[in-house]
Amino acid sequence: MSTPRTLREARSALAAGSTSVLALTRTALEQARSKAHLNIFLELFDESALGKAAEVDAKLASGTAGELAGAIVSLKDNLCYKGHKVSAASKILEGFTSPYSATVVERLLAADAVIIGRTNCDEFAMGSSNENSAYGAVLNPLDTSKVPGGSSGGAASSVAAGICNVALGSDTGGSIRQPASFCGVVGFKPTYGRVSRYGLIAFASSFDQVGPFAHTAEDALSVHKVIAGHDELDNTSSQRALGSGQTTAAPLKVAYYRECVEREGLDPEIKAHMLAQFARLKALGHSVEPIELPMLDHLVPTYYILATAEASSNLARFDGIRYGHRSKEAKGVDDTYRRSRTEGFGPEVKRRILLGTFVLSSGYYDAYYAQGMRVRRLIRENTLKAFDTYDLVMTPTCPSTAFGHGEISDPVTMYLQDIFTVQANLAGVPAVSLPTGTHSNGLPFGTQLMAKPFADERLLALAHELFV
Numbered sequence: 117m118s119t120p121r122t123l124r125e126a127r128s129a130l131a132a133g134s135t136s137v138l139a140l141t142r143t144a145l146e147q148a149r150s151k152a153h154l155n156i157f158l159e160l161f162d163e164s165a166l167g168k169a170a171e172v173d174a175k176l177a178s179g180t181a182g183e184l185a186g187a188i189v190s191l192k193d194n195l196c197y198k199g200h201k202v203s204a205a206s207k208i209l210e211g212f213t214s215p216y217s218a219t220v221v222e223r224l225l226a227a228d229a230v231i232i233g234r235t236n237c238d239e240f241a242m243g244s245s246n247e248n249s250a251y252g253a254v255l256n257p258l259d260t261s262k263v264p265g266g267s268s269g270g271a272a273s274s275v276a277a278g279i280c281n282v283a284l285g286s287d288t289g290g291s292i293r294q295p296a297s298f299c300g301v302v303g304f305k306p307t308y309g310r311v312s313r314y315g316l317i318a319f320a321s322s323f324d325q326v327g328p329f330a331h332t333a334e335d336a337l338s339v340h341k342v343i344a345g346h347d348e349l350d351n352t353s354s355q356r357a358l359g360s361g362q363t364t365a366a367p368l369k370v371a372y373y374r375e376c377v378e379r380e381g382l383d384p385e386i387k388a389h390m391l392a393q394f395a396r397l398k399a400l401g402h403s404v405e406p407i408e409l410p411m412l413d414h415l416v417p418t419y420y421i422l423a424t425a426e427a428s429s430n431l432a433r434f435d436g437i438r439y440g441h442r443s444k445e446a447k448g449v450d451d452t453y454r455r456s457r458t459e460g461f462g463p464e465v466k467r468r469i470l471l472g473t474f475v476l477s478s479g480y481y482d483a484y485y486a487q488g489m490r491v492r493r494l495i496r497e498n499t500l501k502a503f504d505t506y507d508l509v510m511t512p513t514c515p516s517t518a519f520g521h522g523e524i525s526d527p528v529t530m531y532l533q534d535i536f537t538v539q540a541n542l543a544g545v546p547a548v549s550l551p552t553g554t555h556s557n558g559l560p561f562g563t564q565l566m567a568k569p570f571a572d573e574r575l576l577a578l579a580h581e582l583f584v
C-alpha cells in the first residue's frame with residue numbers, strides 16, 4: 117500500500133472502508149523509513165502521529181472528523197509543534213523542544229490532519245538547494261544526483277516521494293515554489309498577512325509566509341483554507357475574510373513579463389514550454405498579453421539587501437543564553453555570544469548576518485537599506501498595477517530544472533535562482549508553482565501564476581481549472 121496521492125483519493129478510500137487513518141499513517145512512516153537515504157526527515161513523530169490517527173479514525177466512525185481527515189502531512193523544521201523538537205536545520209537549536217505550537221499546526225490538527233514528522237531544509241530557510249542544512253543535503257526523489265531545491269527541499273520531497281500527500285513549508289523568496297518546481301509538485305505562497313506566522317521561526321519577517329505543497333492545486337486550496345485567516349497572535353495577520361474560491365466561466369486576462377520569457381539564461385525548453393502554454397490558453401478563449409518588468413534585474417539585489425537586514429536582526433536572539441547551543445569553552449557574556457554563534461551557525465547564515473548587519477550600519481544604511489526600501493515600493497507598485505488589468509501574471513518558476521549536488525558553489529549564482537520568485541515576496545502577492553512541464557533531461561519544471569493580494573483562493577481554483 118502507498119499513501120494516496122490526493123485528499124480526494126484518501127477520503128474515498130476511507131469512506132469505502134478500504135483503509136483507515138491509522139493504516140495510512142503506518143504506511144507513511146514505513147515509506148519514510150524505507151526512503152531514509154533521501155534524508156527528507158530530520159525526525160519522525162511516530163507516537164503523536166499514531167495517537168492522532170487513532171483519534172481521527174474514532175471521529176470518522178462517529179461522523180465528526182474534520183476536513184483534513186486523511187491528510188498525511190510533514191512540517192518544515194522551522195514550524196513549532198508543542199512538545200516536539202524544532203531546529204531550523206541549525207546546530208544552534210540542536211536539542212530545542214518547542215513549548216508551543218504554531219497557529220498553522222494548531223489549525224491542521226484541529227482539522228484532523230496527521231503530522232508525521234519534521235523535514236530537512238536549508239539552515240534558517242536560507243538557500244535554494246537544501247545544501248545549507250546542518251544535517252546534510254536532501255536528495256531529489258526523482259533523480260538522487262540532483263538537489264530538490266530549497267529551502268523547503270525536504271517538504272517538497274516528502275510529497276514527491278509519495279510519503280505525504282501534503283507538506284507545509286515557508287516561502288521568503290521562493291522557498292516553496294522553487295523546490296515544488298524541481299520536484300514536480302504544486303507549491304503555494306499565500307498573500308503576505310493571509311497565513312499566521314506565529315510559531316514560524318523568523319527569517320525575514322516582512323517576506324515570510326507559510327504555505328502548502330500537494331500533488332494538486334485543489335489539495336493546496338483545501339489546506340490553505342484550513343491554515344489561512346486572521347490570528348490575533350500575529351499582528352501582520354489580515355482581518356479580511358477568505359475568498360470563496362469560485363471561478364467564473366468568463367475568459368481570463370492573462371499577462372506575462374516579456375523580460376522573463378526573453379531572459380538570457382532561461383532554459384530554451386522552459387521558454388518553449390511557456391510559449392506553448394500561452395498558445396494553449398489562447399486556444400481556450402483567454403487573452404494572453406506581454407507586459408513590461410523593467411526592474412527585473414533589481415529584484416534579486418533588493419531582496420538580498422532587505423531579507424538579510426531583517427535576518428540579522430531576527431537571528432540576534434540566538435545568543436547561547438536563551439536557547440539552543442551554548443559553547444562549552446565560553447567565559448563571560450561576550451565570549452558566550454561570540455563562541456556560541458560561531459559554533460552554532462553555518463557559513464551561509466553567517467554570511468547573511470554579516471551582510472544584513474553591514475547594510476543596516478550607520479554610514480551604509482541610506483545607500484543600501486533605505487534605498488532597498490524605496491526600490492521595494494516601486495516593485496510593489498509595478499507588480500500591483502498589472503492586476504488593474506489582468507487576472508493572472510504567468511512566469512516560469514525557475515530558469516532551469518534541478519541542478520546537481522555541488523554544482524553551484526558561488527553564492528551570487530545561487531541567489532539568481534530566485535530571479536522569478538522573489539517578486540511575489542517583495543510585493544506581498546500570492547503565487548503558485550504548478551508542475552506543468554517535463555524537460556528532455558527527464559526532470560520536471562513549474563509554471564508560476566501570480567494574482568492580486570488576497571485573491572489566493574481564486575488563484576488556486578483557477579490553477580486547478582486551467583492546468584490540471
Ligand code: GLN
Nearest residue numbers: 241242243288289290291
Ligand atoms: N532562496 C532564497 C534565499 O535563500 C529564498 C529562501 C526562502 O524563501 N526561505 O533567501
